Amino acid sequence: MIDLDAVRADTPGCRDLIFLDNAGSSLPPTPVLHEIQDHLRREAEIGGYRAAAERADDLRAGYDVLASLLACSPDEVAFTDSASRSWLAALDSLRLEPGDRALVTEVEYHSNALALLNLGVQIEPIPSDATGAVDVTALRDMLDSRVKLVSLVHVPTNGGLVNPVHEVAEAARSVGAVVVLDACQSLGQLPVSLESVHAVTASGRKWLRGPRGTGVLAVRGLSPRLIDGRAALWESADRFTVANNAKAFELWEYSVADRLGFIAAARYALSLGIAEIAAEVSARASMTRTLLSEIPGVSVCDLGAEQCGIVSFSVAGHEAEEVRDFLWDNGVAVSVTYDSSTLFDMTRRGLKKLVRASPHYFVSPDQIARFAEVLATL
Template structure:
């Protein structure tokens, strides 16, 4: 069992009775992450960036090894980057496309992925098509099977969408896509660190992830998993991703390193490594269970509040809890909660246009409790929300 008092003591962002419910945005790092980043920046200031990095080569290698351990992969399949979006795009733009090729995206795909798909379709003559959702809101596997043929080049899947607690059936969808030779690119931005991820079980060809959310790492970090990197040539290369071997020739790195560039924030990458190691030391399965517990408790408590509608879909749920409040502007309510030391955020339709438009939603409030959030924190959040709504009802409308 996770020692809640210990992890809270190691999380300074929880000082002064703050209630933090935005790990789906950018979570609170434990002390070891912040200290690792700062220590390396101080080292760079003392000996210079190159020497400082050379003195941490073993720790940098361990970052990939620990990520691989977390997701059931090998270090040579991991490329470090500055974000999930960078990782997703670097792989997607390495896929050759030609006129008539088809790109399938899910109904809850994130805006960055959909925009990239539309841009490449415009440039190559490929088409972008949407996979319908089933009545629960999850990816409709029967509809996917009907859409698939040998012209489908890539299927983009969202493991857990940004705007609610849905978890998609990735393994089953991947099996269907592979039957027609399609590649599967998984966006795990919102699932890494809060849901079990086993690359062998999921079977996807590539997966992008971020460090700043449920992993509790620094901003400006992410990684790409590529099952067989040798099958792809990234759209951009440098002297790290490839070697200049003759005046007219270069050789690609023999593994996922071909998706990396030489220049990076070494401090941030070491911070990411510290975050992953912190998770591994806590015990990932315990963390996943704690997140599920907090989210389930929060959904149940929200359903007790007059005027609140929980908007999560799917059969299996993630740690993201989305809701609306009748007669309340989500942004104004978010800001009012902030005054009470409660951090939630708002997810807008522009981030998940297909899904939100289909449901007639322009925005939802989003609360995402991590394992360091207690049931008592959630109770205090519900009390603050209830009081805000009680006061709002007691204020008479302005006279015209």
């Protein structure tokens, strides 16, 4: 069980603010903040190169930390600057050609879909089942040798649905399709593993509580098409050797302070326990859904038999932005999710926008109750 007082003490921002926007960009705990600030001060004292050299061991250890978080080998971990950059790197390595098929879930993110469309790849949404999760039976019926990619969103941006990973990956393997798991909304609140997929992409700023501008790509059996000096050794005028592990996907330049903060965030999550975090987040989201469903005019819009920490809702007679701004004026932080972010799903359900509340483990039950009380006054 997570010590609520301790994690709240590590999160000064949650004392006066009911922070329910962890699906957007969470509040970093003080160990993460101190790691970033201390390294920036050191860069100001001795310069970026020497400051990085002092932390070389810690930077190397980061691969072991993220490997523990993603249940993979350290050689399968690459640091990036965002979930989107990770996904684009994985996509580019597939070298898709005209005529190739890419299957996506109905809750596919706009960034992923736009990248595929820009390549001229045929996108085919896999139907959802009665609960809203990806229909694995329908997926099996769609598979053939032309399916080169199955893009699986673990948790969508617009609700608490959790998609099945193992079942989708097992079906895709039958035709040799690559499975890329988008875990940008699940890493840090749910167990995430590279075990049954070819690549996992995720962000540092959301549930993991790391800094913005950080991400991770865990990859197995793929190699990059575009490289720079971090990825390969230039041996002679026309000869070079690319790294034989995930570091081939990394770039030479990055924010050392932010990466150290990202590693600290991963360590913090591991110290609490991912299973424990998942249980606490699930309990808070369940409480939130229950209290919201009791308020006249409020409709909870989440899908899935298995649900996680994102709670989406609407308020009759009020635009989503109006609800967001009213809550902010009353000490509650939520966000708005739009149909342009998850076009297939929102269009299918006839939705344009929703309010999104995402309570993390540091949000107290009393704060969730207070959030519901405030919303009821609208």
